[in-house]
Amino acid sequence: MTEPETKSPARVAILTVDDDPGVSRAVARDLRRRYGKDYRIVRAESGRQALEALNELKLRGDQVAVLLADHRMPEMDGVQFLEKAIDIYPNARRVLLTAYADTDAAINAINVVDLDYYLLKPWDPAEEKFYPIIDTQLEEWRHTDHRAVSQSKMIGHRWSARSSEVRDFLARNQVPYVSYMNDDPEGQRLLAAAGVNDSKLPVVITADGDVLVEPTDSELAEKVGLSTSPAEDFYDIVVIGAGPAGLGAAVYGASEGLRTVLVERIATGGQAGQSSRIENYLGFPDGVSGAQLTERARRQALKFGAELITTRDVVAVEVNGSARTVRFADGGTIDAHTVVLATGVSYRQLTAPGLDELAGRGVFYGSALSEAPGCAGQDVYIVGGANSAGQAAMYFSRYARTVTMLVRGPSLEASMSSYLIKQIATVETIKVRTTTEIVCGHGVDHLEGLTLRDNKSGDEEKVETGLLFVFIGAAPRTDWLDGATVRDQRGFVVAGPDLVVDGQRPTGWPLDRDPYHLETSIPGVFVAGDVRADSVKRVASAVGEGAMAVTLVHRYLEKR
């Protein structure tokens, strides 16, 4: 028997299924207490009943936002139920209720039914352990488009660096897509339908039916509807780099009435967009995925009227009288009163022999979150001991058979937040190998193994793996600013009081005032976020500096 627990006229349901009537009632009671006003709470006591209820809801044209299923149920367990429920409500968020002992089953369910969350029993107090999870799921559901989404299709080669880049580009730019390998029957069918063969991959078939063979990023951007050219001739601010600092500057600039354009080389979000879970950003006690946070910031910037241009690589900033000219790699330019440099940092490459040639073919720099499904059942290696590596280990452990972290130092304590160290310790499939380095990589057309050295004992060992994710020290890529702005020895951009040495302003500084706080050695050109010398490498500080740069832009514009 299923039981609609509330007479609410709302047409969106949350369904809970548990074979234990006591637990089932308790879950429904908690759900009703918080969500009963806005959602219809539907309760079932078996998978079969729950499926019947879903079919009824479907017939009535109702929507279902969240499915909450107990794992241990006789006849049909929670995962089996969710698997069937996908066919009826593919967009409903799927949450599995499990006992601690069933964590493995829950982790497997992530692959089988693309589980959104597994909730451990008991969930008391609900305010702390239950509602934040359901709130997040409801919010995620509200942000999905419940109509059929038109998707691009990408057909690529399993071991092609460019196929992996294109997948990453589409994912990071939030373009809905499905990816097929060239040896999948569906991939072959699509290639045949598009009238192309698999000698030149990747092939992208856009939602509008355009066929792109080995597209460049800018070709892709144009065809999938991302803007690549400025709409105006002149702006108040050009922000270079759409990570948290650039997005912060764009939101504050545009919301304060400045004509603002944000220029990005690859995809909105920067490093933060690649973070699987940011747990220390103010206001998100339950954590937030970097993609979600930065996608919201992108929408916020656009809402205030900022313009966003992607796939344009900035290669120079020049002074033209009172204007600042930003030059692109393809020769185009934008002029503005001011510039905010927010170009962040990129991971350093590993220098061990054999790895360079396998980049994108098993060796990835940064999270490459779009590779996660390919990790299913694999033994994955991660290099690095900082938070980014720890987050990646947690994330990939949901997919991989084992995750091994290779850490050069003697422990994680010096480099990683303690909350993350604790989380890692609870996952049996994550191993941490300290004082360990990679000697070389093996593989012909893709990574097949690594030789590791224990720096304490000097012992070397060869391990088999096809996936290595690298998170080692980051460097700013600012060579293009050579001769334009003052940078420190490592390439970070120096700003504000740090430019005044022994009372001397930087060479060529034309004004009779010192540079403002985030101002570089070019008046009117500001710097924010990770690329600034001595900056704090955090999302919050990057956003804060983006906002602060805009205040200084106002001051600069007023006092010119």
Ligand SMILES: Cc1cc2nc3c(=O)[nH]c(=O)nc-3n(C[C@H](O)[C@H](O)[C@H](O)COP(=O)(O)OP(=O)(O)OC[C@H]3O[C@@H](n4cnc5c(N)ncnc54)[C@H](O)[C@@H]3O)c2cc1C
């Ligand atoms: C995996 C991972 C996890 C992390 N987790 C956390 C966390 O939990 N908490 C936390 O506080 N911090 C975290 N960080 C750090 C945080 O993401 C960074 O401090 C933050 O993103 C810095 O923001 P930014 O805007 O200065 O630079 P970035 O995020 O690096 O963005 C810079 C942007 O500029 C673009 N760009 C660069 N050069 C050019 C050019 N010449 N032309 C056009 N565009 C250009 C880049 O493509 C990039 O999109 C994490 C970082 C990583 C990689």
